[in-house]
Amino acid sequence: MSLYWRIFLLNAAVLVVAVLLLLGPVTVSTPVLFGEAVVLVAGLVAMLIVNAFLLRVGLAPFQRLTRAMLTADLLKPGRRPAVTGHGEMAELTRTFNSMLDRLEAERATSSARVLSAQEAERQRIAQELHDEVGQTLTAVLLQLKHSADHAPEALRDELRQAQETTRGSLDEIRRIARRLRPGVLEELGLLSALRSLATEFSTRGLTVRPHIDAGLPKLDQETELVLYRVAQEGLTNTARHSGASRVDLHLSPLPQGGVRLLVRDDGRGIGRVAEGAGIRGMRERALLIGADLTIGPGEGGGTEVRLDATGGAKGRTP
16 A cells, blocks of 8 residues: 555544544534533544554654664665565665665775775875985985085084984985885785884884784785775874874684784773764775774773775685
8 A cells, every 4th residue: 555545544534533423422512511622622632642643653664764864874885774565665765775775886986996096196106205305305415414524513513413304304205105105015915014014103102013813815905905004094093092002903814704904902992083084084995895894992992993804815825
């Protein structure tokens, strides 16, 4: 039965009951007596309550669909309202689910293009920093050294200080270039890249401990890059915002195939802070390889970033 006819019959049933009451033994005097007014008001209230209840039951599927629409998130795919019943409501729910399928597919495709262009731009910038800015600073450093060796004693200390400043800037440029283009990932693979990340983020106040399990499956380049970038962003957020003193970086195989990346710190926790661009970027990267990303409180406090990547496996390493 269509929604139109269900609502029509619900209201018709209420009106029929009202007419039957009027045609029954109920009489109304002129003027209306107090007792009769009480009966009429009570009957009207009862009919309104019954009508409201019946309408609520009839329109409940719309409320469920509305809640599903309000909570739909393309960065958390797979959530769909259940299709129940028949008629327009079931068709509307199926149409909404189909629309979500199309939107998620289009979002994944567009995100893949954007992230691919972003990686290409990062490589270009890193190459320019290394080849142009890096070489220029190296030349400046050599010139300063030559000048300091032949300068009068009064200027020598200032030139030495300029040398150290230039050398520090050159080291910073190289560090930025390494983060923009993970050369160690391309040259030595994911395991060495994650260990290098742990070393890079370890400081006097923060200890990053890598835990790489044996028997990891071989992964394609796209999956390795996503794992590396998620680990990098997770460690960056920890170093900047968590106030943690220890971070555990785990990479382990999953029983059903694929790998699990886990970044767990002992900091203050994520709380109810709104997700920023970094976390949204991690979610978009996870969607590229069909991985499940979970960000929340750890078992012993702090924050836990877990990425389960079941795609991209090519068998197990020896």
